[in-house]
Amino acid sequence: MRMILSAAVAALMASAALAEVTVETAQGPVALPGTPEKVAALDLGVADSMMALGVTPVAVPDKLYLDHLQPLAQSAAPAGTLQEPDLEKLAAIGPDLIVVANRSAVKKDAVAQVAPAIDMTVDGADLIADAKARLAGLAALFGKQAEGEALAATLDGKLAALAEAGKDKGSALVVLTNGPKMSAYGEGSRFGWIYEVTGLPQVDATLKSEANHGDAISHEFIAQANPEWLFVLDRGAAIGADEPSAQATLDNELVRRTDAWKNGHVVYLLADNVYLAPGGYTALTETLDALTAALSE
Template identity: 50%
Template sequence: MRRISALVLAAASLATAAGAQDVTIATAQGEATVPASPEIVVAYDVAAIDTLQSLGVELAGVPDNLYIPSLSADGAETVGTLFEPDLEKLAGIGPDLVVVGARSAPALNAVSQLAPAIDMTIGSELLEDAKARIAAFGTIFDRQQQAEALTATLDDKIAALGDAAADSGTALILMTNGTKMAAYGPGSRFGWLHDVTKMPPAIPELAATENHGNVLTHEAIAEADPDWLFVLDRGAAIGEDGQSAAQTLASPLIEGTTAWQNDQVVYLPAAELYIGGGGYSSLVTVIDALTEAFGA
């Protein structure tokens, strides 16, 4: 305990010395004041790591698994997991700023004892929150022009997807988890896919508040008869072995739907959508995959 306490005091002293100038930015818990242009940064949220790396920010510490191969942890120390920071390692780094979000958000109070910390969770208003996080990180690291360029590119890609998906009928967003299936409607965790494609849901009465989705059967999907199926394979997203989404969907009922018959089943980039949702490059990857599917 004495060693941890000493490390906490040392890290706090370093953070105080680094905070010569501060900036105020929007976070998931309201406005927060943090050191400007922090040099030693640790992030525990994959979406935040994604956006920070897209802005060219180097990280001193990251969780043990980023799940998305395109996110590089080269040069960064492993400082715990997405769910549980290693406080001793974190204190040893002496960060100027710690970023948490989503799965790591409950650790905000703990890491705040070691350094200035912010919660950059991206909520159900995914696109709005994603752009707000890009702007906030741009302000913190004095990279406003880069942040504006990322947002402009994102807006262009969203517009192109909307044009490509115009008049394409209904869509059903499905997540498979082994043999289980759940659907998501507008306003839900993955409802932003309806926003960017401008496609109405094949099942209008889906509850928007279901974080784990609305449980569906093959019969219900066949009855809804979507024009397009957008499919997320949760097992693939987290690297689990087991039945794939394609195997779960394979049945005469689903194979009889308009989506299946017209080859309009889109298997979305799983880790980018499920783990990195709202991170800049993850958003671009998912949007590009949908645009390509409609172009085909």
């Protein structure tokens, strides 16, 4: 009888070991007991990539912001803001796993009181590599490796097309507006990956590569730097703030003298994609498409 029980226990242990899933996260590999059925995605980029893989989260942030995420409002429960997850709502939903990233990453320990939690943050300075790694990690988590590989191949194709479009197109400056205020970002910074994927060098070598909030700049700075391309992100538009638009802020006599303005090379990117869903598959590919289209004209 004991031998039979031991064999049964051994079989169960072997089955459990086979079911275990190892996921690469922002903190390294994490072993999970199996494929979760109910996952709360407390980051828009994570929710975006899950949708691309054909997986619907059971819970998401209250505000989804991005147009292509709006269908989740009908299928997933709201569970607080990006910065403040609602633990009571999460407990009522009862997820098997909670995924945090970027803005919600600081709440990982708090939400882990409700269910196991993993952090899938992407680093803006190395966004493309991190986005690919997180996509592969989510694909492994949900047993969607084939789908993940297909999406990664499509992403690589878009990156190649953008690199080709950006050849010999001159210098660039990445600017974030926040109402009347402006910040510029250099290579290696939060939005420095835009230089990387386009192949366009930053116009001013003095920009801080480590500046998460960018360098505060003026219209005079843009005029003196005179970039051949301006890539613009409107923070106010991304979060729905009632403040002057990026177009209004940049429409200045000094900026109008730049090569970028005179040649129609001021590109207003979908700021909600870049600002709120870094690394999200659809958000990222839409941005790559927009950059390719602009540089191909």
